[in-house]
Amino acid sequence: MEKSNIIAFPPLPSVARGSVTDQVYRHLRDGLMAGRFAPGQRLTIRDLAEALGSSPTPVREALRRLQAEGAFEFSGTARLSVGQLSEGQLRDVRDARVALEGLLAERAAARMTCVDDAEVRQLYGRLQAAADAVEVTTYLWTNFSFHRRIYQIARAPMILSAVENFWLLIGPCFVLVAADADHLQRSMEAHRQILDALLDRDAPAARAAVTDDIMQAANCLSRVLDKAAKECSVAKTQAKDMPA
Amino acid sequence: MEKSNIIAFPPLPSVARGSVTDQVYRHLRDGLMAGRFAPGQRLTIRDLAEALGSSPTPVREALRRLQAEGAFEFSGTARLSVGQLSEGQLRDVRDARVALEGLLAERAAARMTCVDDAEVRQLYGRLQAAADAVEVTTYLWTNFSFHRRIYQIARAPMILSAVENFWLLIGPCFVLVAADADHLQRSMEAHRQILDALLDRDAPAARAAVTDDIMQAANCLSRVLDKAAKECSVAKTQAKDMPA
DNA sequence: TAGTGAGATATGTGATCACATTATGGGGAT
DNA sequence: ATCCCCATAATGTGATCACATATCTCACTA
Numbered sequence: 001m002e003k004s005n006i007i008a009f010p011p012l013p014s015v016a017r018g019s020v021t022d023q024v025y026r027h028l029r030d031g032l033m034a035g036r037f038a039p040g041q042r043l044t045i046r047d048l049a050e051a052l053g054s055s056p057t058p059v060r061e062a063l064r065r066l067q068a069e070g071a072f073e074f075s076g077t078a079r080l081s082v083g084q085l086s087e088g089q090l091r092d093v094r095d096a097r098v099a100l101e102g103l104l105a106e107r108a109a110a111r112m113t114c115v116d117d118a119e120v121r122q123l124y125g126r127l128q129a130a131a132d133a134v135e136v137t138t139y140l141w142t143n144f145s146f147h148r149r150i151y152q153i154a155r156a157p158m159i160l161s162a163v164e165n166f167w168l169l170i171g172p173c174f175v176l177v178a179a180d181a182d183h184l185q186r187s188m189e190a191h192r193q194i195l196d197a198l199l200d201r202d203a204p205a206a207r208a209a210v211t212d213d214i215m216q217a218a219n220c221l222s223r224v225l226d227k228a229a230k231e232c233s234v235a236k237t238q239a240k241d242m243p244a
Numbered sequence: 245m246e247k248s249n250i251i252a253f254p255p256l257p258s259v260a261r262g263s264v265t266d267q268v269y270r271h272l273r274d275g276l277m278a279g280r281f282a283p284g285q286r287l288t289i290r291d292l293a294e295a296l297g298s299s300p301t302p303v304r305e306a307l308r309r310l311q312a313e314g315a316f317e318f319s320g321t322a323r324l325s326v327g328q329l330s331e332g333q334l335r336d337v338r339d340a341r342v343a344l345e346g347l348l349a350e351r352a353a354a355r356m357t358c359v360d361d362a363e364v365r366q367l368y369g370r371l372q373a374a375a376d377a378v379e380v381t382t383y384l385w386t387n388f389s390f391h392r393r394i395y396q397i398a399r400a401p402m403i404l405s406a407v408e409n410f411w412l413l414i415g416p417c418f419v420l421v422a423a424d425a426d427h428l429q430r431s432m433e434a435h436r437q438i439l440d441a442l443l444d445r446d447a448p449a450a451r452a453a454v455t456d457d458i459m460q461a462a463n464c465l466s467r468v469l470d471k472a473a474k475e476c477s478v479a480k481t482q483a484k485d486m487p488a
Numbered sequence: 489t490a491g492t493g494a495g496a497t498a499t500g501t502g503a504t505c506a507c508a509t510t511a512t513g514g515g516g517a518t
Numbered sequence: 519a520t521c522c523c524c525a526t527a528a529t530g531t532g533a534t535c536a537c538a539t540a541t542c543t544c545a546c547t548a
Contacts, residue, residue, distance in 0.1 A: 008311055009259070019530085019531070019532090020531080020532070021308070021531080021532085044498085044499065044500090045499075045500070046498090046499075046500095054532080054533090055532060055534075056500090056533085056534095057301075057531085057532055057533065057534090058532065058533095060305065060306045060501085061304065061305050061531095062498080062534095063309075064265070064306075064308045064309045064312075065308045065309060065311065065312035066303045066312070067309065068308075068309035068310070068312040068313055069312055069313075070402070072301055072539045074500080079499075079500085079540080079541085080499085080500080085402075088399075089401070089402050092400040092401070092402045092403050095347060095400070095403070096344060096347070096400075096402065096403045096406060099343040099346075099347050100340060100343055100344065102343075103339060103340070105342050131541080137408065137452050155332075156336040156339070156340075157333070157336070157340070158314070158329075158337055158340065158410075158413070159340045160409070161314065162406050164407065165406065165409075166402075169402070193257045229473050237355060263499080263500085263501065264502070265502085288528085288529065288530090289529075289530070290528085290529075290530095298502080298503090299502060299503045299504075300503085300504095300530090301501085301502055301503065301504090302501080302503095304530080304531085305501095305502095318530080323510085323511085323529075323530085324529085324530080333493065355499090425496080
């Protein structure tokens, strides 16, 4: 049980604290956001337990938490799979994100302090670097970190939690848009506008910039999905490199 | 295991379908929304399991789901308790509800059909009856049903799911506002406006009416909490009538 | 050759057991 | 009388086992 760092997650600095269930939960959650799982990908509790070096029990409990958040689906009494969103659901998530993240962006702009300025600037730099290097997994994770840091400034953990739930749902899909070079550039423009708005303490501008970012990503995603609905289905069989 | 209707929930028509974990989950979730639990109330897995006639395992898994939604807290390695919201968190939930439920209300007004009219009217009637009878638990539950039915018309299950999560969090607190006779009347006025707006297919009016409803409830709650912060703390020891 | 059926395998589910940790109560000292 | 310490009980946690059911495989038949 106390084999140190059982649940190693190479690129992510996830601490190995708390119960085994919590570790498994964070491992899976982080993996989801980093795009390590494909939408609809099927997996088994026993395989995950073996890969993680624990018994099935904590894996099951962690999966139940993720099920509550819609990230995984226990389809009937049969099998377990990564959640996948329909086109309509993606639109819903987009609208909900605009509403919630817009709210958080406004609050963040109002509550920004100079120490926050530095941190957000630094995260922006790392995001820029990841975009230049075109490392999709790193970019995805840094992107979430950038947004999360901003929303943390808003000091509304309940809302941030709801927002992160939505990220969990779209994470598996977002590998597709992060791989699009055009989108990366447009996205960085939006991020630049977010940064500027925050530094200017301009709440309406921050909301507008965040809205732009979300809408652009959603548009890009729907375009990619329309064009390559079949590549998405073969992607299910791929992405078997999850076991540490 | 298949003792019929293990998890009887007298006033609520919760179906006894699905796995035991799901039944326990729904039981607890419904109980939360109906105000059967007090904020911060402590309970044990073994007691719940015994009261529900199952083993601790499914109870634990159901609690994990609820933990993910913030309804319960596993405080450290020690004890388990019903979640409780600070004043700031209540404000956050209020703002998030305004953003999300406003969005759903707009969509519902746009997508209403004449069959929906009848259903919403009927639910409004039952809500009025519960308000007149001043039955707080029934009113609370009918209130959630009324809003849920409206938001279902919006056909955005992901967003509705997020909204229900927030309801889960405020459920334990809302027994306090539902017991306030003045609030019940003002709330029914807002509900009347919501109904009218939906029947008129007036999206902006629907958003405004829902916003009013949420804001009034939040104001009433903060007033009650300020005035009776101590009654709330003694209420923790009360509300032991949960076991079926 | 394609469809269908049964047997075999695999998988989710739930109960039970053992353990580490914490809360709690009583007894003793100051 | 009050405070502190230790022993007992209680609680969350995780592993293992047994079971019901879905899925898969392959032989058999039309």
